[in-house]
Amino acid sequence: MADMDLQSKLPAFRGALHDKRTATVLGRWLGIAVLVCFATGVLSHYVQNPSGWLVDVLPSRPSWGYRLTQGLHIASGIAAVPLLLAKLWTVYPRLFVRPAVRNVRHGLERLSVAVLVAAGVFQLFTGLLNTVQWYPWPFSFVPVHFAVAWLFVGALFVHVAVKSPEIRAHWRRRSEATLRLGDEGDRRSFLFGVTAAVAAVTLTTVGQSLTPLKGLNLFAPRHPGYGPQGLPVNKTAAAAGTDQVDVAAWRLAVVGPRPFTLTLDELRALPQYEAELPIACVEGWSKSAKWRGVRVRDLLERAGAPASSRVRVTSSQSGGAYRVMEMGRGYTEDPLTLLALELNGEPLSPDHGFPARIIAPNRPGVWQTKWVAKVEAL
Template identity: 65%
Template sequence: MRRGPFRDGVFRSALHEPRTAVVLGRWLGAALVVCFLTGLLSHLLQDPTGRLAGLLPARPVNGYRVTQGLHVVSGIAAVPLLGAKLWTVYPRLFEWPPVRSAAHALERLGIAVLVAALLLELFTGLLNTLQWYPWPFPFRQTHFWVGWLATGGLLVHLAAKAPLIARNWRRPRLTVPGRRAFLTSVAAAVGAVTLTTAGQSVAWLRPLNLLAPRRPDLGPQGLPVNRTAAQAGTVEVPAGWRLRVDGPRPYEIGLDELARLPQHEAVLPIACVEGWSASARWGGVRVAELMARAGAPAGSAVRVTSLEEEGPYRVMEMPAQYVDDPLTLLALRVDGETLDADHGFPARVIAPNRPGVLQTKWVARLEVSR
């Protein structure tokens, strides 16, 4: 007989039962599927490789803003859902005997891996929205692979529990006292968390943006900044800055000369991996026109190099479909004002449907890469 806090009969709530767990599992599963699929897209857009780079669409303009907003919103919503789900099923962790067979041992091991992966994924993802990384491992790569581990563990768990899920999928005739109130409370908690955080990416929810990590309307020139000029070491732009454009007919061009070229404007968002986004009216020269002047044929990809001395995105590869898009600019202005140093003075790239980390600031060089 077991003794102590986990003895038989200690878990008295009637809500530690399969039907409640199945309902919560459906909600949690939906949030995790959205989070996983949008996370895959985010990873692909940030780090396109091989032939996939040529398949990424430059339109819709707000594509990354929507998908990354959904990624963060669904991830935050999954936090209270996972807590409620674990509370419902945790008595099963202390069932006796702890292992009844080899198959049972494998099932419990799979659950342990699943729970650990989900907790790590949601915990690190939540701290990433705050740009706080109190761990020694690289966030983005770890987040990507743990996402696959959690998804695989979830599929195995669903397969193992399929008969139990099928028996409790429909609403039973007998209602457990308190179940409806408990599920309503969980739904209300998820709704409250979503409404008070989604405003960082959903403009019409901005008045409710009480718990979100970022305010998209705060920052130099009314736009947030992740990496400042001081952090990048670009506060002092070299005297006589000139943009180097490399192609069959390479040339250099200064800021005054850029301002005399045909100017264009585009309303485009800055959308960052942390989930926040904000639109602005950008003005400058089309990248396609700058590259055509260097003799680059249409359909050429471009490598963009920043003035900053180091950083994972100091050099950025821009696939041809973005280069050729008329909305892709070498921006010199934002909302009619000369770029602030923190927004990339003297010039930055702005393109549709791209992560913020690839909207390179403090541009020093454009060159045909292939």
């Protein structure tokens, strides 16, 4: 009697689109977005945090590689937001099915769904806030986001394995024998609306990295054309404590078998090279620019170190997680890797790293070290 009273109080969902066929179609799209986001995110994580042996394995070409993969990471994550909401709207009536757990398989399915939904909402929510560099939580974003990504994908594979019979049964368009008149049209309209929402959020944000679409960049936190010298910045010289540089006293230390120091005038007197390379940041924005400066491998050779040396670069900023960085031989040997002194034909502005900064191909913006004080051959 109590069970009957409980069932009578539960909401009833009679909408034609809370069905397995619609859920399967949305699941395909969402799965593609999640897997692209996961693969590019794992790649980005190891490029940003390479282990000891990986430092010398990471390639410097193609020069636009990180720009592409990180742009895909952010774009697929943003596209997944309306897809996840639509998917949850389609399947949420099943949360009220009684009994809650019918057998072991059903219990495993419910558990995988709970983990999947919680991890998915967490990843998309924290990822979106990371694009605007807002961290209203007590934990470190990068390691937690990376760990939960594996949890999310693991739960996804468990869920797909458990639901595989239903997915196969409802994969084709005419899979439902009991389809009521008009339901297919309603489904098409709903899926068209979801597609339009995905297209809208993607087109109005992807211009931060896909510059041909920058005119549509309405809602992304960065515009590729706005900032000092036509290039955005994440960390200003004032925030880094490097806005007041005494040029007469500034020296670049180059450490190797034959260490030496250079004044800014001496550095400018060395052979200068130009390269057109993008700044590609983990938040998803990127922009190509013209850089001019001294090749890092030339500095190493003058210090008596081989061009294939691993390099440690130290910034003069007062602190921060990226004050000291290392580059492997793939970057130091590349002639496009510069200690840049100019940006777009002008001396670097303080916000872009004056007096000197690193610019290297296929590398995250956080490792394009600004306000360089020391280059050390390892």
